[in-house]
Amino acid sequence: MFLVSVVAYSQQTIVDTNIFTKYNDAIKLFNDKAYAAAQTSFVKISKKASKGSNLKADAAYYDAMCAIRLNQPEADKKVLSFIEENPNSSKKNTAFFTVANYYFANKKAAYALKWYQKVNADTLSKEDQKELNFKMGYAYIIAKNLPLAKEKFLPLINDAKYGNDSRYYYGYIAYKLEDYGIAESTLKEIADNETYRVEISYYLLDISFQAGKFERCISVGKKLIDTFKRKDRSEISKIIGESYFNLEKYSEAIPYLKGYTGKRGKWNNTDFYQLGFAYYKQNDFENAISNFNKIIDEKNFVAQNAYYHLGECYLNLGKKTEALNAFKTASEMDFDTTIKQDAALNYAKLSYETGNPFKSVAEVLQDYLKAYPKSKAYEEINDLVVSSFLHQQDFTGALAFLKKNKSVKNVSLISEISLYKGIQLFNDQKLEEALPYFIESKKATDVSINERAKYWEAETLYRLEKPKEALNIFTTLKKNLKSNSEEFLLLDYNIGYSNFKLKDYSNAVVSFENLIKKDSIEKEIIDDAYIRLGDSYFALRNYQKAIKTYDNVVKTFGAEADYAQYQIGMSYGFTEDNQAKINALKKVVNEYEVSTLKDDALFQLANTYTIIKDNQQAHFAYDRLIEKHPNSVFIPKALVRQGLLYYNENQNEKALEKFKKTASQFPNSPDAFEAVANARNIYIDNGKLNDYVTWITELKFINVTDSDIDNTTFAVAEKKYFEANDGNEIIKALSKYTIKFPEGIHKLKANYYLASTLFKKKEFDKAIQYYQNVLEEEQNEYSEDSLAKLAQIFLEKDQFNNAIPVLDRLEQEAYTTENVLFAQSNLMKGYYETASYEQAVDYAKKILLRNKLDSTLENDAKIIIARASFKNEDFYTAEEYYNEVEKTATGEVKAESLYYNAYFKNLQKEYEISNKVVQELIANFSSYKYWAVKSYVIMGKNYYGLKDVYQATFVLENIIKNFTQFEDIVEDAKQELKKIKENEAKTNNSVTPIKEEITAPKDSKKNKN
DSSP states (O other): OOOOOOOOOTTOSSOOHHHHHHHHHHHHHHHTTOHHHHHHHHHHHHHHSOTTOHHHHHHHHHHHHHHHHTTOTTHHHHHHHHHHHOTTOTTHHHHHHHHHHHHHHTTOHHHHHHHHTTOOGGGSOHHHHHHHHHHHHHHHHHTTOHHHHHHHHGGGTTOTTTHHHHHHHHHHHHHHTTOHHHHHHHHHTTTTOTTTHHHHHHHHHHHHHHTTOHHHHHHHHHHHHTTSOGGGOHHHHHHHHHHHHHTTOHHHHHHHHHTOOOBTTBBOHHHHHHHHHHHHHTTOHHHHHHHHTTOOSOOSHHHHHHHHHHHHHHHHTTOHHHHHHHHHHHHTOOSOHHHHHHHHHHHHHHHHHHOOSSSOHHHHHHHHHHHOTTOTTHHHHHHHHHHHHHHTTOHHHHHHHHHHSOOHHHHHHHHHHHHHHHHHHHHTTOHHHHHHHHHHHTTOSSHHHHHHHHHHHHHHHHHTTOHHHHHHHHHHHHHHOOOOOGGGGGHHHHHHHHHHHTTOHHHHHHHHHHHHTOSSOOHHHHHHHHHHHHHHHHHTTOHHHHHHHHHHHHHTTOTTHHHHHHHHHHHHHHTTOHHHHHHHHHHHHHHOSSOTTHHHHHHHHHHHHHHTTOHHHHHHHHHHHHHHOTTOTTHHHHHHHHHHHHHHTTOHHHHHHHHHHHHHHSTTSHHHHHHHHHHHHHHHHTTOHHHHHHHHHTOTTOOSTTHHHHHHHHHHHHHHHHHOSOHHHHHHHHHHHHHHOTTOTTHHHHHHHHHHHHHHTTOHHHHHHHHHHHHTTOSOTTHHHHHHHHHHHHHHTTOHHHHHHHHHHHHHHOOSHHHHHHHHHHHHHHHHHTTOHHHHHHHHHHHHTOSSOOHHHHHHHHHHHHHHHHHTTOHHHHHHHHHHHHHHOOHHHHHHHHHHHHHHHHHTTOHHHHHHHHHHHHHHHTTSHHHHHHHHHHHHHHHHHTTOHHHHHHHHHHHHHHOTTOHHHHHHHHHHHHHHHHHHTTTBTTOOOOOOOOOOOOOOOOSOO
16 A cells, blocks of 8 residues: 655646645545546546646556556556656656555466566665565466575575565475475474474475485374375375385385375376386286276386286286287387387287287287397297298288298198188189199198198189089099098099089999998088989989989988979989879979979979870969969960960860960060961961961061061071180171061070170170160070079179169079079178168078078178168177177178177177177187277277276277278277277376367278178
């Protein structure tokens, strides 16, 4: 507060009594702290006072003082304006000091310091100088300029008024500047001062700690801690705990370290390390882990030690995958080279034992050998390299390593691993690529490897439709066989099929009979061997033996029993035992609920009844065929034959009805032409030739006038089709016909022949239109093959929307089981690829209802159900089928099914079980990178669910760092990591939350469905 007296202005020549009165009134308001009213008066006085007068200057001074006290935004400027306009004013220094004191009193030290620095201390009284030094020292402490603060307090430490406070601050500053000797000696002098007793007790204790006087800290700290309020005990507890820690008395340290509540309720990484290490030394690995694993976001000596010991803790608890991650992190830090190398060795060994998701195990091992060529473990790690390639099924990597590091042992291994690589490619349907590996493997000196290579070479050649070459190898192998592998149990089966494919049915019979005599062959294989044996006898016209052979399958309800029953009927037919044929075929129709041969059987039954003159039963069979199987390939033939039957019975109108129906529904088919010819006879018999002409002119596929030219042109083209080796000649001739006779008599055949030739030449785009032309003619003898080939073209071009309607029709019209299955399986896949998930599931389930089903197709159906159900968020069904797939799947599908197993376990909060599934995936299927990396996101979530923060962040950070090629997975990992760090930053000062990245939007490239 200012004590202001009235100033007389005697030097002025003219005195304005009124202004002086107002000035004195304003001074009174100022002294009474009515600053707003006083300021208003001073502003008015300043305006009326003469320019350059003392009155005007004093009014401006008090206006500025009022602005300071009223916290007006422009107060600083008013003071500075006063100084600028009145540089020689005696109030200038007082103004600085007054403003500074005002801010200081209002706890605005930073503002105060700015004004204190303007004060000329030499013009102040001794007491004011002391006040200035003390307040400036305090302000410097607040501004964290401790050296300048120290200078201000030093002259005051013996002062009567400021001494104790200055001594405290001087000691405090020395403590903060780690000048512990001065701090201790200074603070001890006022240790009994009640004002600072609590703080000084802590500082002196901490000074003892910094000086390494740990025993004293424990003794003093224990006495001191009970004198503090509970909320103030945290720092003392920390000093006692760290003192025990430094004395390696870890069990005593633990309760005190736990008693520390942190800075503002948060610990830092060093705090977690000390408590974790204390538990580690007590072999309390669980509690050690729970503290070590909170250390994230820093790289320093403490972190490297923590991660190394964390790895040891995990190992002691049998958690090898978690240990691997911790050792990896420790091995990547350079603060302690001994720890770095030992951690790297542990990381390499554990990678071999448990698998590694970030690099192939072989790479990790080789990295260690490069980094530490003089390591005592060099030979041990070197021996693990090849084994790691094999364990990961990375046969390509193994072969590259062996060829690069040639030795006698390695050369022999090349043959064996070539065999494994070939089998891997074979299982992936990459037959052309597999063949060279089997040829390389035949160089093996090991008899077992050599013979297996020959077996798989032959199997590959057979699949590549080279049965003659396959047969030669199979036969030679069987003749000279020395080893005892289970693979060779089916040699006779393979030889039999090769002979069967080559139409050498006599030798096929020998091989199939040899197989059937063997024990321990699966029933499905035996059933199939019986079927093919029966087919061989059938082809050799040994119908009695064929019947007997087929009967083995029928009696045991084997796979394709309906086919066997049908073939029995056909065999009886060739022995002219028509009644037996009828009985057998009736069983196909009546005793097999699901069979694709029912229409075949009905057609043959009708024909047989016709032969034995039982016209009534023949009509019944034809009618049933037409009614029950409207899409059967036999319909046009059945209509013609039934028409002929009616014709022979003199029922011309009924016969004519059948013939006309054939011509109407199946134009351009051979049966349609036969129907027209037969109808012509009826019209002639009835004497209605004009009606015939009228009818025939309505049939687009009959061109009466150009028929001779049509037939001749097509005959030339057809001859080339059957005889010419040059596909271009065939195409040229057939194209000429289709151009000249677009609606010609032989339109159907011409388009089919053209399509087939173009297909063989792999000119698929050109073939499409001709297949479509064939299919425009409704069902005909070429429909099925055209549908199958056209569907195949669209599927290979990934044109599922085009393929689906073709496949749908193929399913309805196909005669062969293979084509029905081809249609259904690809409809299943097509609907999935076009996001019609419900239809995909329907077809998959339809496939699974089949009796005899290839295991590969069975797995395909199950995986489609699993994937489609997941897309439809039917997680219950998805989980059920992924579990089914996992039991039998191999390769990438196995990796996928394991991923979803882990995914569902995570949803159900079964974190440890989920992690074990992920570990299995990484250990055995890490070569399928996408699924391995994707599963690692699940592992990160599992670890956080298990409260293992280190493992969670380690996993997610490594995904982000190492797998940028999988953008969708990296984005998932970033989101999970952001959540974790935001949460952990609430309790750990060392953790920095991740800020949201602001980037331009871009398309995310996803690598998998």
